[in-house]
Amino acid sequence: MLIDATILFQIAGIGIITALIHTVLKQVGKEDIAQFVSLVGFIIVLVIVIHHLADLFQQIKSVFLLKGL
Amino acid sequence: MDIVQIVLIGIVATLLYILLKDISPSYSFFIVLITSIIILIIVIKQIGIIIQLLKSLGDKASVNAFYVETILKIIGIAYITELGANVTKDAGLASVASKIELAGKIFILLLAIPIISAVVEVILNFIPVSGNGFLGQ
Numbered sequence: 001m002l003i004d005a006t007i008l009f010q011i012a013g014i015g016i017i018t019a020l021i022h023t024v025l026k027q028v029g030k031e032d033i034a035q036f037v038s039l040v041g042f043i044i045v046l047v048i049v050i051h052h053l054a055d056l057f058q059q060i061k062s063v064f065l066l067k068g069l
Numbered sequence: 070m071d072i073v074q075i076v077l078i079g080i081v082a083t084l085l086y087i088l089l090k091d092i093s094p095s096y097s098f099f100i101v102l103i104t105s106i107i108i109l110i111i112v113i114k115q116i117g118i119i120i121q122l123l124k125s126l127g128d129k130a131s132v133n134a135f136y137v138e139t140i141l142k143i144i145g146i147a148y149i150t151e152l153g154a155n156v157t158k159d160a161g162l163a164s165v166a167s168k169i170e171l172a173g174k175i176f177i178l179l180l181a182i183p184i185i186s187a188v189v190e191v192i193l194n195f196i197p198v199s200g201n202g203f204l205g206q
Binding site: 011015018019045048060 | 081088093096097103107116120141142144145146148
């Protein structure tokens, strides 16, 4: 079974790039756009994580017969 | 060897966490969360095989299927509660983590109510308690 650690690198990459853009925009002087960029990066990562979390909870439910809860 | 891959994923996640901790702490928290999710997804597939074995053993011993299902549900609640409590504790919310653990304990107790009442019924059948006859005299 091949386990993909791609998502780890994905999240780390998004984090580094977002921090970079945030710093650059802050240096330029556009504070509001910097805040917006970090918010969008946060939401993208949140969507990825929530997707996997829902997958995990679904699998736990199907394995442990937790249909009613 | 799955275990080697799991350990390597843990080490990679640790390195990425140390890298991201200073740059942006929120993403490092996501790294922790996704690592536990990945490892649990790997483990849950193996647990399914063990559950199948337990079910077949219960069928062979002609145990009532209701009891086996209750035990499986309790184990599932324990796993979910542990994941949630650990993630919350990692994020620094120890009080919320203890509340999650409390909720897990309560729900486990709630699931065990039919079994407990069945045990009490059996014990009451052993001991000849005269329900209201004693007081009626």
